[in-house]
Every structure is written in structure tokens, then in C-alpha cells.
Amino acid sequence: MAQTNKVAIIDDSADYLQFIKTSLGRIAEKVEVLCFSSPEEAQSALRKSKVRLIICDINFDPENESDRQGLNLLRWLKEKLPEVPVVMMTRYMDQGFREEAMALGADGFLEKPILLGQLREIADNYLFNM
Numbered sequence: 001m002a003q004t005n006k007v008a009i010i011d012d013s014a015d016y017l018q019f020i021k022t023s024l025g026r027i028a029e030k031v032e033v034l035c036f037s038s039p040e041e042a043q044s045a046l047r048k049s050k051v052r053l054i055i056c057d058i059n060f061d062p063e064n065e066s067d068r069q070g071l072n073l074l075r076w077l078k079e080k081l082p083e084v085p086v087v088m089m090t091r092y093m094d095q096g097f098r099e100e101a102m103a104l105g106a107d108g109f110l111e112k113p114i115l116l117g118q119l120r121e122i123a124d125n126y127l128f129n130m
Contacts, residue, residue: 006049
């Protein structure tokens with residue numbers, strides 16, 4: 001029996017959660033997508049669930065472009081789940097988030113709006129070539 005790949009998506013946007021979940025389902029068979037709308041919700045669930053990939057937003061406060069919740073979550077993920085690749089995403093590329101995320105150990109980066117081809121590449125790199 002083929003192994004199911006569990007992917008965690010963490011974003012405050014219900015639209016992005018649904019887009020990524022649907023897209024990954026179309027890209028690959030045997031992908032189970034866990035969706036979380038806040039860092040706290042993700043931390044609680046990821047302590048108990050074994051995932052192969054995490055895709056995480058950087059900004060969880062749409063009113064504050066310099067929100068750092070996602071970077072704080074990345075730090076926690078790399079401490080608690082160091083073996084799981086974490087791909088960060090944001091629309092605020094000019095805020096220096098990319099450099100800081102990479103310094104904290106992010107394994108990849110997506111710029112919003114995310115394209116289907118970008119998700120296909122992420123799936124190929126982190127789910128099927130491991």
C-alpha cells in the first residue's frame with residue numbers, strides 16, 4: 001500500500017488554505033493536507049501529528065505588514081520538528097522576511113500569489129524526492 005504524505009498548511013487566509021489543499025490534491029495522489037489558521041492551532045496539532053512537509057505563512061496579521069508570528073513559528077518548528085522541511089510564504093517580499101526566514105532554517109520560500117507550478121515544484125522537491 002502506498003504511503004500517504006501528510007502536509008501541514010498554516011495560513012490565516014481561508015482562501016489560501018483551500019487553494020493549497022485543493023491544488024496539492026490535484027498534483028499528487030495520496031496527499032493528506034492538514035490546515036491550520038493560526039500558529040497556536042498548528043503548534044498544538046503538530047505535536048501529535050507526523051507530517052512530511054509544512055507550508056507556513058509569515059504574516060498572520062493583515063493590519064500589520066511587519067508581523068513576525070510566522071517567523072516565531074518557524075523558530076519553534078525547527079526546534080521541535082527539525083527533520084520536517086518548512087517552506088515559508090508571504091506577499092511582503094520587501095520586508096526582509098525571506099532573508100530572516102532562511103537564516104532561521106526555512107527550506108524554501110513561496111511568494112504570494114502562489115502559482116500551481118510553484119506548488120508542483122514544492123511537492124516534487126519535498127514529497128517525492130525524499
